[in-house]
Amino acid sequence: MEALLTSTAVVALAEIGDKTQLLAILLATRFKRPIPIVLGIFFATIANHFLAALVGEQAASILQGEWFRYVIAISFIAMAVWTLIPDKIDDLEDRPARFGAFLTTLISFFLVEMGDKTQIATVALGARFAEVGWVTAGTTLGMMLANVPAVFLGNELVKRVPLKAVRMVAALLFLAIGLWVLAQTIWGG
Numbered sequence: 001m002e003a004l005l006t007s008t009a010v011v012a013l014a015e016i017g018d019k020t021q022l023l024a025i026l027l028a029t030r031f032k033r034p035i036p037i038v039l040g041i042f043f044a045t046i047a048n049h050f051l052a053a054l055v056g057e058q059a060a061s062i063l064q065g066e067w068f069r070y071v072i073a074i075s076f077i078a079m080a081v082w083t084l085i086p087d088k089i090d091d092l093e094d095r096p097a098r099f100g101a102f103l104t105t106l107i108s109f110f111l112v113e114m115g116d117k118t119q120i121a122t123v124a125l126g127a128r129f130a131e132v133g134w135v136t137a138g139t140t141l142g143m144m145l146a147n148v149p150a151v152f153l154g155n156e157l158v159k160r161v162p163l164k165a166v167r168m169v170a171a172l173l174f175l176a177i178g179l180w181v182l183a184q185t186i187w188g189g
Contacts, residue, residue, distance in 0.1 A: 004134045004137055006125065007142060008145070011139040011142030013146075013170035014170045015064055015122055017167060020112050020113055023109065037151050038151055040106040044110040048119060049113075052120075052123045053139070055123050056124060056143055058132055063180050074178065075120070075178070076181060082117050083117060113175070122136075125138075
């Protein structure tokens with residue numbers, strides 16, 4: 001249960017103001033069909049985050065050792081710093097939609113999520129908890145908690161939510177997890 005709840009909280013907070021959330025808003029304003037967009041986000045996230053959690057779990061099982069726990073701790077601390085850097089919608093390419101709302105969302109979300117901070121966080125969470133199913137469920141739930149309102153409320157949500165404060169909370173959460181893993185490693189917990 002810890003893996004599910006931690007994964008949900010980490011990704012939900014990290015996703016606010018993230019490139020994929022901005023993509024959700026862009027797709028919602030372009031297609032004006034929220035249900036296919038939400039479904040595209042859901043299936044893209046399951047596929048992407050399952051693979052990311054699996055990579056993390058496999059890396060942890062192969063690279064067992066104290067030094068690897070330090071790498072995991074440092075990766076969470078680095079994620080705290082990265083989270084403070086805001087993403088911009090200008091970074092996203094404005095491609096014409098050839099496949100409809102669902103397929104465009106599915107493909108673009110899967111691709112934009114590659115190397116994104118929430119995917120890297122999912123790898124780290126998979127390594128930390130070694131529970132692919134719970135981590136995937138939690139990170140997917142976190143993505144949906146952050147993106148479904150963005151799809152339905154679009155630009156109004158971005159105008160009203162203080163993204164700087166949310167980034168600070170997400171950064172503090174990543175930092176706390178990193179320091180917790182670091183402390184456990186140092187004191188043998």
